[in-house]
Amino acid sequence: MVDRRNFIKLGIATAGAQLLPIRKVMAEDGTPLKHGGEDYSQFSGNQHVAVPSICGQCPSRCAILGYLDDGKLAKIEGHPDSIRNQGRVCAKGQAGAAKVYDPDRILTPLRRVGPRGQGEWEKISWDEALDELTTRLKKFRDAGTPEKFVFHHGWISDSAEKLIDDVFLASYGTGSIIKQTCQQQSARWTAHELTWGATADNWDFDNARYVLNFGSNVLEAHTNFVSLAKRLTKSTVDHDLKMMTFDVRLSNTAANSDRWIPIKPGTDLAVVLAMCNVVMSEDLYGRDGEKFIDFCLVSENYNALPGEKIVTLKKHLADYTPEWAEKISGVAAQDIRQIAREFAITKPACIISSRGAAAHYNGVQTERAIQMLAAITGNIDNPGGRCQAVSAQWTYPTGPKSKPVSRKLSFIDDIASTTALPQFGAGHSVLRRIKESGERPGLYMWYHHNPAYANGSTRETVEILKDESLLPFTVAVTPFYDETAALADLILPDATYLERYDIEAAVSPGQVPEYALRQPFVEPQGEARDFKDVCCELAKRLDIKLGFKSAEKFIDKACKLTIVVKKKARGFRGMQKIGVWHDKKAQPIYFAYRERIENATLADDGVLLDEATGVYWNWKTAEVESEAKAKSIGYLGTPGAFKGYVAQRVGYAAYSGFRPGILNKTGLFELYSPLLAAKGMPGLPTYVEIPDHVKMSDDEMILTTFKVNVQSLSNTGNGGWLTEIHHENPVWINPVSATARGIIDGDALIIKSPLGEVSGTAMVTPTVAPGVLAVSTHLGRWQGGRYASGNPAPFALGDHRHDEHQWWQAGGTHANWIIPDNPEPVSGQQCWMDTVVTLEKASS
Amino acid sequence: MHELTWGLPVIAYFFLAGMGAGAVTVSGSVLLRKGGFGASRFSVARCGALIGPIPVMLGTFLIVFELGQPLRAGNLFHLINLSPMSIGSWFLNIFIILSVLYAMTFMLPGSSPGDRFSQVRRGLAWVLVPLGIGVAVYTGIMLGAMPARPFWNSPILAALFTLSALSSGVASIILAGVVFRRKSKDVAIRSDYENSSYLLITSDALLIAGELLVIFLFLLFGHLTIGDIKYAMLAILPGGQMALLFWGLVVGVGLLIPLIIELFQVMPKLLHNREFKTIVSLEVAVPLAILIGGFTLRYTIVVAGQITAPTTL
Amino acid sequence: MSNNSKPVTNRRAFVQKLVGGVAATTVASSAVALSSAETPPEGKKAKLKSYAMLIDTRRCIGCHTCSVSCKSEFDVPLGVTRSWVEYTEKGTYPNVSRHFLPRLCNQCRHPQCVDVCPTGATYKRPQDGIVVVDSGQCIGCKYCIQACPYDARFLNPETKVAEKCDFCIHRVSKGLVPSCVNSCIGEARIFGDISDPNSEISRLLTTNPTTVLRPGKGTEPQVYYIGADHSDEHENNRGWYDVRITTHRKEKGRR
Ligand SMILES: Nc1nc2c(c(=O)[nH]1)N[C@H]1C(S)=C(S)[C@@H](COP(=O)(O)OP(=O)(O)OC[C@H]3O[C@@H](n4cnc5c(=O)[nH]c(N)nc54)[C@H](O)[C@@H]3O)O[C@H]1N2
Ligand SMILES: Nc1nc2c(c(=O)[nH]1)N[C@H]1C(S)=C(S)[C@@H](COP(=O)(O)OP(=O)(O)OC[C@H]3O[C@@H](n4cnc5c(=O)[nH]c(N)nc54)[C@H](O)[C@@H]3O)O[C@H]1N2
Ligand code: SF4
Ligand code: SF4
Ligand code: SF4
Ligand code: SF4
Ligand code: SF4
Numbered sequence A: 001m002v003d004r005r006n007f008i009k010l011g012i013a014t015a016g017a018q019l020l021p022i023r024k025v026m027a028e029d030g031t032p033l034k035h036g037g038e039d040y041s042q043f044s045g046n047q048h049v050a051v052p053s054i055c056g057q058c059p060s061r062c063a064i065l066g067y068l069d070d071g072k073l074a075k076i077e078g079h080p081d082s083i084r085n086q087g088r089v090c091a092k093g094q095a096g097a098a099k100v101y102d103p104d105r106i107l108t109p110l111r112r113v114g115p116r117g118q119g120e121w122e123k124i125s126w127d128e129a130l131d132e133l134t135t136r137l138k139k140f141r142d143a144g145t146p147e148k149f150v151f152h153h154g155w156i157s158d159s160a161e162k163l164i165d166d167v168f169l170a171s172y173g174t175g176s177i178i179k180q181t182c183q184q185q186s187a188r189w190t191a192h193e194l195t196w197g198a199t200a201d202n203w204d205f206d207n208a209r210y211v212l213n214f215g216s217n218v219l220e221a222h223t224n225f226v227s228l229a230k231r232l233t234k235s236t237v238d239h240d241l242k243m244m245t246f247d248v249r250l251s252n253t254a255a256n257s258d259r260w261i262p263i264k265p266g267t268d269l270a271v272v273l274a275m276c277n278v279v280m281s282e283d284l285y286g287r288d289g290e291k292f293i294d295f296c297l298v299s300e301n302y303n304a305l306p307g308e309k310i311v312t313l314k315k316h317l318a319d320y321t322p323e324w325a326e327k328i329s330g331v332a333a334q335d336i337r338q339i340a341r342e343f344a345i346t347k348p349a350c351i352i353s354s355r356g357a358a359a360h361y362n363g364v365q366t367e368r369a370i371q372m373l374a375a376i377t378g379n380i381d382n383p384g385g386r387c388q389a390v391s392a393q394w395t396y397p398t399g400p401k402s403k404p405v406s407r408k409l410s411f412i413d414d415i416a417s418t419t420a421l422p423q424f425g426a427g428h429s430v431l432r433r434i435k436e437s438g439e440r441p442g443l444y445m446w447y448h449h450n451p452a453y454a455n456g457s458t459r460e461t462v463e464i465l466k467d468e469s470l471l472p473f474t475v476a477v478t479p480f481y482d483e484t485a486a487l488a489d490l491i492l493p494d495a496t497y498l499e500r501y502d503i504e505a506a507v508s509p510g511q512v513p514e515y516a517l518r519q520p521f522v523e524p525q526g527e528a529r530d531f532k533d534v535c536c537e538l539a540k541r542l543d544i545k546l547g548f549k550s551a552e553k554f555i556d557k558a559c560k561l562t563i564v565v566k567k568k569a570r571g572f573r574g575m576q577k578i579g580v581w582h583d584k585k586a587q588p589i590y591f592a593y594r595e596r597i598e599n600a601t602l603a604d605d606g607v608l609l610d611e612a613t614g615v616y617w618n619w620k621t622a623e624v625e626s627e628a629k630a631k632s633i634g635y636l637g638t639p640g641a642f643k644g645y646v647a648q649r650v651g652y653a654a655y656s657g658f659r660p661g662i663l664n665k666t667g668l669f670e671l672y673s674p675l676l677a678a679k680g681m682p683g684l685p686t687y688v689e690i691p692d693h694v695k696m697s698d699d700e701m702i703l704t705t706f707k708v709n710v711q712s713l714s715n716t717g718n719g720g721w722l723t724e725i726h727h728e729n730p731v732w733i734n735p736v737s738a739t740a741r742g743i744i745d746g747d748a749l750i751i752k753s754p755l756g757e758v759s760g761t762a763m764v765t766p767t768v769a770p771g772v773l774a775v776s777t778h779l780g781r782w783q784g785g786r787y788a789s790g791n792p793a794p795f796a797l798g799d800h801r802h803d804e805h806q807w808w809q810a811g812g813t814h815a816n817w818i819i820p821d822n823p824e825p826v827s828g829q830q831c832w833m834d835t836v837v838t839l840e841k842a843s844s
Numbered sequence B: 001m002h003e004l005t006w007g008l009p010v011i012a013y014f015f016l017a018g019m020g021a022g023a024v025t026v027s028g029s030v031l032l033r034k035g036g037f038g039a040s041r042f043s044v045a046r047c048g049a050l051i052g053p054i055p056v057m058l059g060t061f062l063i064v065f066e067l068g069q070p071l072r073a074g075n076l077f078h079l080i081n082l083s084p085m086s087i088g089s090w091f092l093n094i095f096i097i098l099s100v101l102y103a104m105t106f107m108l109p110g111s112s113p114g115d116r117f118s119q120v121r122r123g124l125a126w127v128l129v130p131l132g133i134g135v136a137v138y139t140g141i142m143l144g145a146m147p148a149r150p151f152w153n154s155p156i157l158a159a160l161f162t163l164s165a166l167s168s169g170v171a172s173i174i175l176a177g178v179v180f181r182r183k184s185k186d187v188a189i190r191s192d193y194e195n196s197s198y199l200l201i202t203s204d205a206l207l208i209a210g211e212l213l214v215i216f217l218f219l220l221f222g223h224l225t226i227g228d229i230k231y232a233m234l235a236i237l238p239g240g241q242m243a244l245l246f247w248g249l250v251v252g253v254g255l256l257i258p259l260i261i262e263l264f265q266v267m268p269k270l271l272h273n274r275e276f277k278t279i280v281s282l283e284v285a286v287p288l289a290i291l292i293g294g295f296t297l298r299y300t301i302v303v304a305g306q307i308t309a310p311t312t313l
Numbered sequence C: 001m002s003n004n005s006k007p008v009t010n011r012r013a014f015v016q017k018l019v020g021g022v023a024a025t026t027v028a029s030s031a032v033a034l035s036s037a038e039t040p041p042e043g044k045k046a047k048l049k050s051y052a053m054l055i056d057t058r059r060c061i062g063c064h065t066c067s068v069s070c071k072s073e074f075d076v077p078l079g080v081t082r083s084w085v086e087y088t089e090k091g092t093y094p095n096v097s098r099h100f101l102p103r104l105c106n107q108c109r110h111p112q113c114v115d116v117c118p119t120g121a122t123y124k125r126p127q128d129g130i131v132v133v134d135s136g137q138c139i140g141c142k143y144c145i146q147a148c149p150y151d152a153r154f155l156n157p158e159t160k161v162a163e164k165c166d167f168c169i170h171r172v173s174k175g176l177v178p179s180c181v182n183s184c185i186g187e188a189r190i191f192g193d194i195s196d197p198n199s200e201i202s203r204l205l206t207t208n209p210t211t212v213l214r215p216g217k218g219t220e221p222q223v224y225y226i227g228a229d230h231s232d233e234h235e236n237n238r239g240w241y242d243v244r245i246t247t248h249r250k251e252k253g254r255r
């Protein structure tokens, strides 16, 4: 990185040439070489100063050590003490310093001078920027419409979400918050909420012996990438773990599996149901399955006996034969049968899934079917199976005691008409809803999010963002000039993840929570400021007493409030030294649902047994007016009753059960969902075909996008060393499909959907299923700096060093121009993998 | 196409150094020869001596600036090791010094066959003949020594480069002769001109024939062997990337056509002792063709070596 | 960076100084280079080591972390690489495979790069077998780049001297494993002393079938592989199946 190492002081010593590493003394004989934890300059031999922190370039949040050479960030490596990523980071993590020293970084607040989107900017001071914001925010508040301040964010840290959303915005009075946490999660999370009542899952690769994969590319991309990839790889070789991967193309995960089973896009549901059929019809569920089914709800009957449940499942699945599934998915019935048998009898076995299975029209059903397959084979929450995720539980300051009643603009939740369970919102379609609703945000601010690039229906998204009648004033908070920032009225330069404090609470693959602190390696470059600090400053200007002056103080307080951190990790100072902490004596958390609940607890004040469902619940915590009312309308009849959930009766005992998260479900593992049934949808996982796919003609194909290991969404294109590796994304096409269209390798293509067309280059390869076009989803950028897009940002600096050596031309295909914004009907999940397209050779 | 590690400057150097070294070597051997050239011996030798050092120095200049660190070129002379480049550099260095001295013995006022420098001149010639061959040969060895470059990896290359260097040397002497000797005021030179031309052309034809033989062996060897070399050879066989250049310019223009013309010129005298007559246009065209061929030979070989690779990993 | 003016890369300044300084000291340092056996610490008999790397490709996930960590360790400019990963795809749908082959200098026992280096800048350290480039000596003639049968070397566009993997001697000499080994997600890279029969690498080498790259070149590489796929695009001539090699380097072809 430019200017990152200071060699000047070496100048004097230079003449000797002896400082070249060649002449270094050897290590002592016999001393085993250490892995990480220390680092030395290649040039001077000086030891670097190590600072622990947390990577922030993708949702995985790996623990890192940064090495400083004379105050400059020289290198990053994995934190050797982390029980999550175990001393490893990925290529993006390694290249992190590029973020800090990116010559295209925005270093001062910028205000648009020309028309919106024209790219003409003036540098302004923070004072001016904050004055402008304060004036506007005061105006909304004084008019009684604080909700006109709309805040939209992508993946952000645990502490940022708390400080900004729950404290600052809540104290200001706006609830117009769009957490576009991730466009992957809503279908899977909704399915999980419906079944086991929590969101994230964890795959226990340390103990698994068999992995059945539906559309997860865990060896290249996952929200817990390094931690899982490392464990999976180890188990594959050292424990002979067997893995079967269903994917529409040979991902690296499929390549490292024992078998890649190509599948027709969007038909995983059929295969999973057929596997359930095999397990049930051949009585392969075994003791583990039977025991687990005890905790499952499989029909409206909450009190069904185990035997009855098995009959119900068998009956429901009877028609989903492998032969039936073969016709739909193209996967041979024989393979389905064989893999189902292997999966059922190998213990423990873990079924994994991701966007490949879930980013479809039938995503929630698919994920529910996957939960069902895991359930009936007894592979839920067990060592080596599919577990409820475990992560650190932080306690944060909550800001002013009395907060205004939170109000939000109604378009934010206005997806109920098209979406059965909209609790995760549908961030990807929120801009369109602004347009349709007639409501206008007064100030639309986005943070850590790049909707112009990341959403579908790119043209419409860009038009809406440009339209001043829809969005009168827009603010981008980002260190980088990305596609969306280019359309803002005001840009606030944020600190990068290497320049700020944060708390992270990511999933622990070993089922033991790890507490993690992010801290700055270097001061923010230029005038960049951590947006959390900016919020504190805004609060001051708005006369809101948050109770802390800065992000650092907020985190310091959280370290005090979080008892284990305060007592065992020596609080903030302790965390600053070690970066990550876990309780060495803690046991991995499995079978949490089987914990027996003592009678004393059940006898607590306000606890009732809901006879209909077997749920013990506390009407007081559920905020029901009276016991009588609670009794009369019952657990299911009380909105928000789940907040009072205490235990679930199974047989004659009370268990902790599968505690509901944000939906009013019981403590049972709900294979049958009364909530869905009430919405007129099938209660048990049922085959749903994708309407667009059924009516496809022969010359149409299905477009799939995927992530690659060295890029993170639109977040790493400015990393020269990464873009050097991935800067071309040819369109994968099977020889059969190619030949039928007269296409050969390297041909220029035009891909069309009703939204328009994009161009690409054909890569004719047997590593993708016929009928599928696959293209990576990080390129075709038009902003993002010189490495990502070829366009330097406004006020960019020269980087002689890299500019001279950049040998590729930014380019590639961005499929989102032709992928429609298309929410899945249950959760609102964007259906990324469903787009039907036609294909032509470009006439050159 | 691959990025070339060694590009035009190196190729030009190989050609120029070969030609210059060839010219000096021919000059030396003509000078040291007893009969044959008769009175023109000195003037032929002078031609070679005077033109020889220039291309060598020019080529050397080119490669020094082709170095990543030209200012460190001196590091080549801190030690001698078995690297062909190390040995070659010493050869080259000494060659340049001696060939310049040698040239000076021809340039001093009044230099003539029996002048006071003749002993020095002969002494230098004795050294320069092997040294010149050394300079020519080492470029071939340098390329031939690397299993990493199957196309180059045979000792035949050294022979080919040496013959080609000598042939370009002769060609350059013939060309220089046309300019400097043909119209010479010196009657002896003029009278012997035809005779020396005959000898030069005959030896050139021999060299070319030798080159053709070596190329034949090169191809045959490549064809008969299996593995890397065989596949590398495809680059110059019909259909290969370098085939047109190789067969057209190197073999056709640079070797076959000159050989045929030269044979037509010298055969009558060689076989039937008829009178030999030089033709100016041919005296210019044939050496030019040979030089073009010589350059293209280096070009094709240096490039083909770098665009081909071992075929297994 | 806040003052908007950027100095030329310091590394280049460093090299310029180095180049300047070298004029005066090359004689001395080349003497060192030639003798190259550093005197071991007083009073200790140096036991000669033989460092080697074993890459277990069964554990490699093709993540390029090694490539990038190597770049970051040495601040390697764009366009050149000490360490890279090749993808080998072959087969006919649906029987296809993709294997990953991490590459680096093989630290050959018989390094051609050393044989051809005219200045002695490239040499093999007798104490541990690592082949290194003395960047203070190298003249940038590129002969070694031609001679390496593995395309493991390059001319650094900034320093203008030959460069390649040096097994991270600056780390190894401080008792740390090389950077790529430290960062490898799959733990596919094992580094150690093969002259010590008890080292992990010795144990793995003796208990697993291993291969080296281009054994026919006689270089005797000290980078060993478990499960390497040696397929080459050249096999496409046979017409049985397609082989596609992707290198992710500037130079797309494999040499
Ligand atoms: N390197 C890297 N890592 C990342 C990210 C990144 O951008 N880069 N992003 C992070 C984020 S936000 C997320 S959400 C996760 C996403 O992690 P994943 O969901 O694992 O990754 P994707 O590439 O989105 O999709 C996974 C696979 O689905 C396949 N697929 C497509 N259609 C189908 C189908 O119909 N059936 C089946 N069985 N497979 C199909 C694709 O070919 C692809 O290989 O990764 C996270 N980690
Ligand atoms: N076709 C297709 N499209 C997809 C996907 C797909 O699989 N296929 N995947 C989808 C998924 S799963 C997701 S999660 C979304 C992700 O899409 P986004 O949520 O937009 O995430 P990023 O692309 O990472 O963009 C984050 C932006 O934040 C900015 N940023 C980076 N670091 C910081 C920081 O420290 N502070 C601030 N304030 N800003 C920062 C950068 O400018 C970057 O452009 O993309 C979705 N888009
Ligand atoms: S997986 Fe994500 S969080 Fe972990 S090192 Fe890579 S980019 Fe950073
Ligand atoms: S480039 Fe440097 S190291 Fe390589 S052969 Fe030449 S002098 Fe030796
Ligand atoms: S791999 Fe190449 S550079 Fe490395 S030691 Fe062998 S010949 Fe030398
Ligand atoms: S050992 Fe060091 S220099 Fe060699 S490839 Fe690995 S990181 Fe790069
Ligand atoms: S870091 Fe390890 S797993 Fe990743 S590509 Fe390199 S060798 Fe393979």
Ligand SMILES: [Mo]
Pocket (backbone or CB within 6 Å): A181, A182, A183, A184, A185
């Ligand atoms: Mo995501």
